[in-house]
Amino acid sequence: MRLEVVTIGDELLLGHTIDTNAAHLARELAGIGVSIVRRATVGDAAGDIAAGVRDALDRADGVITTGGLGPTSDDLTKESIAALFGRRMVLDERILADLERRWADRFGGPLPASNRQQAMIPEGATILVNRHGSAPGIWLENERGRWVAMLPGVPREMRGMLADELLPRLAARVGADPTVVRSAVLRTTSMAESALADRLGPLARGIGSLSLAYLPGQEGVDLRLTSRDARAHEADAALAAGLAALRERVGSSVYAEGAADLAAIVLDGCRARGLTIAVAESCTGGLLGARLTAIPGSSDVVLGGVIAYGNRVKVELLGVSPDDISAHGAVSEPVARQLAAGARARLSADVGIGITGVAGPGGGTAEKPVGTVWIAVDVRGEAVVHDGRYIGDREEIRFRATQRALDLLRRRLID
Ligand code: ATP
Ligand code: MG
Numbered sequence: 001m002r003l004e005v006v007t008i009g010d011e012l013l014l015g016h017t018i019d020t021n022a023a024h025l026a027r028e029l030a031g032i033g034v035s036i037v038r039r040a041t042v043g044d045a046a047g048d049i050a051a052g053v054r055d056a057l058d059r060a061d062g063v064i065t066t067g068g069l070g071p072t073s074d075d076l077t078k079e080s081i082a083a084l085f086g087r088r089m090v091l092d093e094r095i096l097a098d099l100e101r102r103w104a105d106r107f108g109g110p111l112p113a114s115n116r117q118q119a120m121i122p123e124g125a126t127i128l129v130n131r132h133g134s135a136p137g138i139w140l141e142n143e144r145g146r147w148v149a150m151l152p153g154v155p156r157e158m159r160g161m162l163a164d165e166l167l168p169r170l171a172a173r174v175g176a177d178p179t180v181v182r183s184a185v186l187r188t189t190s191m192a193e194s195a196l197a198d199r200l201g202p203l204a205r206g207i208g209s210l211s212l213a214y215l216p217g218q219e220g221v222d223l224r225l226t227s228r229d230a231r232a233h234e235a236d237a238a239l240a241a242g243l244a245a246l247r248e249r250v251g252s253s254v255y256a257e258g259a260a261d262l263a264a265i266v267l268d269g270c271r272a273r274g275l276t277i278a279v280a281e282s283c284t285g286g287l288l289g290a291r292l293t294a295i296p297g298s299s300d301v302v303l304g305g306v307i308a309y310g311n312r313v314k315v316e317l318l319g320v321s322p323d324d325i326s327a328h329g330a331v332s333e334p335v336a337r338q339l340a341a342g343a344r345a346r347l348s349a350d351v352g353i354g355i356t357g358v359a360g361p362g363g364g365t366a367e368k369p370v371g372t373v374w375i376a377v378d379v380r381g382e383a384v385v386h387d388g389r390y391i392g393d394r395e396e397i398r399f400r401a402t403q404r405a406l407d408l409l410r411r412r413l414i415d
Contacts (some may be wrong), residue, residue, distance in 0.1 A: 001174060003029065004056035005039040006104040008067035008077055009101030009153055012041045016017055020156050021151075028162060030181035037226060044068060045321045050082040057146050064166070071114045077150055078138060080134045082122035082327045085140055085148075095119040095127065096138055102134060131158035139169070153322030165362040179326040184239040186246050189262060190407045191253040196221055200249050207242040218392070218399045219262065223250075255410060262406045263291045269413040270351065275379070277409075278347035279305035280339035281319050282330065282356040283373060288402040303347045308339060318342030329368070331356050333385050336374035344378050353405050359394045373401040377408045384408060 068077035094118035128137030170332040227235040339354025359385025364370035
C-alpha cells in the first residue's frame with residue numbers, strides 16, 4: 001500500500017510549528033508495513049488543500065491529512081476534500097448530539113454555531129471517532145477504492161485517533177502476514193562521511209534489497225539500513241546480515257548498533273576491565289564529565305574531574321608545568337598530556353583524560369584557529385595524544401571534542 005501525507009496549516013509553512021505529525025505518522029505506519037512515499041504541506045486555503053490532496057491521490061492508494069478539522073473559519077479541510085470527491089456536506093445527527101452533550105457537560109448552555117460546523121460531514125463518509133478532542137476524523141473513499149483519511153492537527157488528538165481508528169483499519173487492509181518497513185542503525189565516529197563511503201566500496205549504494213542512508217551528526221555518522229516490502233522475519237534476517245557486512249567493512253570506527261551513547265559504551269568497556277576515570281577539562285568546561293555521569297551507574301567508573309579553565313588551576317591543581325604553558329601555550333600537546341596525567345595522579349584513577357582547545361568564537365590564531373583541540377588519554381601512564389580541528393559553533397566544537405575523547409579511550413580499550 002502506497003500512501004501520501006498532506007499536512008495542512010499556514011503555521012507549518014511559516015515555520016512557527018514544526019511538522020511533528022508527519023514524522024509520527026511515518027513511524028507508526030512503518031510498523032504495520034505501510035510506506036509513506038511522499039509528503040507535502042499546504043496552507044489553510046481551500047484551493048491549496050484540494051490541489052495538494054488531488055495530486056497525492058493521483059499517485060497513491062490513500063492519502064492521510066492532518067489539520068484544519070476544527071470549528072474555526074480557517075478549518076477548511078472537510079469542505080475542500082468533499083468538493084474534490086463531488087460530495088455534498090450533510091449534517092450528522094449523531095455527531096451533533098455528541099457535541100451538544102459534551103458542551104453542556106463542560107461549559108453548560110447551548111452549542112455555539114461555529115461548533116455545529118464540526119457535525120457537517122461529506123456525504124457517504126465514515127466517521128473516525130475522536131476520544132481525545134471534539135473534532136471527528138473523516139474517512140472518505142471513492143468508487144475506485146482510493147481514499148482520504150482526515151485527522152485533526154493537534155498532535156495529541158492526531159496520535160490518539162491514529163492508534164484508535166486508523167491503524168487497525170489499515171492493518172486489516174494490509175492482511176494477516178503484512179510486509180513491514182524496518183531499519184537498523186550502525187553508529188560510527190571519528191571517520192568522515194566521504195571516507196566512510198570510500199571504505200564501504202560496493203556496499204555504499206546498499207546491500208541487496210536494503211537501502212543505505214548516511215546520517216552525519218555531531219556524534220559521528222550513523223549508517224541506517226532499511227528493508228521495505230519484506231515479511232518481518234525476512235526483514236530481520238536481511239538487516240542482521242547487512243549490519244554484519246557493514247561492520248566488517250567499516251571496522252574499528254563502529255562503536256554501537258541502535259541508539260547507544262558512546263559514553264555508555266566507554267563506561268561498559270572500563271567497567272569490564274576494572275578501570276576508573278578522571279577528567280581534566282579546559283575548553284569543554286565539564287561537558288565530558290557531564291556526559292559520562294549522565295549515564296546511570298557511572299559512579300563505579302567515574303571518580304571525578306577538574307574544570308581546569310584558568311592556567312593557575314592547570315598548574316596548582318593538576319601539576320601542569322608553567323614553563324610549558326609559556327613555551328607552547330595552554331592549547332598544546334604537552335599541556336594536554338600533563339592535564340591527563342595530573343587528573344589521573346591527583347584523583348588516583350587508572351585513566352586520565354585531558355582536553356584543551358579553542359572553542360571560539362574568539363581566541364583563534366593562524367597557528368591555532370578556532371576548533372583546534374588537543375586531547376590526551378592516559379591509561380596507567382601510557383598516553384595517546386590527539387590534535388583535532390573541529391567544525392561548527394562553540395557548542396558543536398565542545399561536543400565534538402568530548403566525542404573524540406571518548407572515542408580515543410574506546411579505541412585504547414579494544415586494542
Ligand atoms: P482544532 O480543532 O484545534 O482547530 P484542527 O484539526 O483544526 O484542530 P489545526 O487548527 O490545523 O487542527 O491545528 C491545531 C494545532 O495543532 C495548531 O495550533 C498546531 O500547533 C498543531 N498542529 C497542526 N498541524 C500540526 C503538525 N502537522 N505537526 C505538529 N503540530 C501541528
Ligand atoms: Mg483548527
